[in-house]
Amino acid sequence: MSAPEVQDYVGFDTITQQMERKFLKRGFNLNVILVGESGMGKSTLVNSIFSTHLVDSQGRRTAQEVIRKTTEISPVTQTLEENGVRVRLTIIDTPGFGDQCNNEGCWVPVIKYIKDQHAAYLARELKPFRDRIINDTRVHACLYFLNPGSRGLRPLDVEVLKRLTEVTNVIPVIAKSDSMTTDERTLFKRRVKEEMAFHRISVYPYACDDDVDEDRALNASIRDLIPFAVVGSEETIDVDGTVVRGRRHGWGVINIFDEAHCDFVHLRNFMLRTHLSDLIEVTAQRHYEQFRTSQLRQIKELRDQQSAAAAAGAVPPGAVVAQQQPPSAPLPHQPMAQA
Template sequence: MAASAVASAMPEDITASSYVGFDSITQQIEHKLLKRGFQFNVMVVGQTGLGKSTLVNTLFASHLIDSKGRTEVDIAPRATTEIHNQAHTIVENGVRLKLNIIDTPGYGDMINNEGCWEPIIKYIKDQHSAYLRKELTAMRDRFIPDTRIHCCVFFINPTGHSLKPIDIVVLKKLAEVVNVVPVIAKADSLTIEERLAFKERIMAELQYQQIRLYPFDAEELDEQEIQLNERIREMLPFAVVGSERTVLIDGKPVRGRKNRWGVINVEDERHCEFVYLRNFLTRTHLQDLIETTAQIHYETFRSKQLLALKESSAKAQAASNA
């Protein structure tokens, strides 16, 4: 049985005596990964009312999270510290994705917004800290559960002007610890000309403030991957529209928003850039987001923590010898 399986895996143009078979390692890796499944943790950050929950549900074509915004006058605003993590498992063509959605309350909603971003930054660092503790355990798990944030989708209010000072502060803090992907929320409220001008002003502001956004270029990238990253950077921030509703266009059901002047088709590239965002997050850079989190953001955190631990141990040793 095993011999026949090996024979069937052998390319037809290679004889049995010359075929080694190590080219099947990719199939072996794929088989193990499919059994284990994949973990992806995405955080949404932005002011209340920008459609964070709706966009996430649109991205994954499922109703995964409910809106946490205020809909009644007698409902008190949520505290900034209320960060909710919702876990889901979605399956597509035999690939199982364990998805963690970290929903943050709208920052900047209070009268006093001093330090309103701190719970968000703390949550991200806490996940790195939890992973490091498990990694340093003597009898650690074979596969450490990964709760590190792989992507932070940052929602920008479609004012058409520029970023608010609080947006700049939050973006600076986030970019130091997580992969940040900015989007202009509810982009259908802007004309095409307003949208282009708004995007140019935002990117000019980010460059001036030296805020480094994802994706990053690395030495191991080939020319095609570098060109893809360059095209994505030219498109940032993505001007998007989210919708879970189905409307009919020429008798065909599509996800969109209907108004007095027609229908905004979420998946029409002429209407918004949702398709580009979805392709970027799920079809071309999903694995890179996971790897970049581990190799850049987590490694930076890990080295700082271990160096601090080493210094404190040295000081304690010196004090004991004194």
């Protein structure tokens, strides 16, 4: 009689399957903010990326409509599902941004919104009895639209990009790149890269020392494409019996899925197929962590000052205790629509 075989297989390699089942059941949040002037095709591009009609244009449709004098925040939330994976997608538009003769401070509502979401998440995280799963309203990506007629970064672009890159993952795109020739587009990209390097503007994806060779090569190829020259379209066009999604011009047809025509496919693959998880992770570990550290340090300094004042007899002890709680964070902006 032969001895029974020893089973050496333990089974901890199934943890990825366990995590996948839990992740699929719970779903995830993806929050993208669109920053750019009116008429840059922001809504059309987002609808093209997700192959569905998510948001309507926030621009003026008639001459009678009132011109926005300030930057507004317009979030729209929908739940999408693909092959069993569910995402709660929030698109935040910023109508009125950069549309005035004097655009000083037009970025303030945008920065405030992003920081408000960090503050709201921190407030929920610091609750004595917090939720097991905190609803994540933090902005994971910012699509910043460059005007193709500017031929480079304007002073407004430099100022806003400097501020945005401190609080979120910025992905610059050249809006309506079909309005440029191939040579103009190449020159535009080169100028933007040189100007971002000169002004020390670091956009996503960031260089990390712990990246493996494969990730390092992928990120390098993406940085070569930045800023992405994009064209969005929700229209289908018949070209010699082949239906394509694109735009028809007097000189021909732009197929947004043709890599020779624009970088739309590269942008979509970058955001959704290769770096979606990383966008969420970097938001939590880089931008939110910096905000959280800064806020907790301020709270500690305030408590130390109050304790010192109480010890010196300048403040009654009861007043110190009453102010020990961390400041309440502003509530997150509520979505306008929800599926």
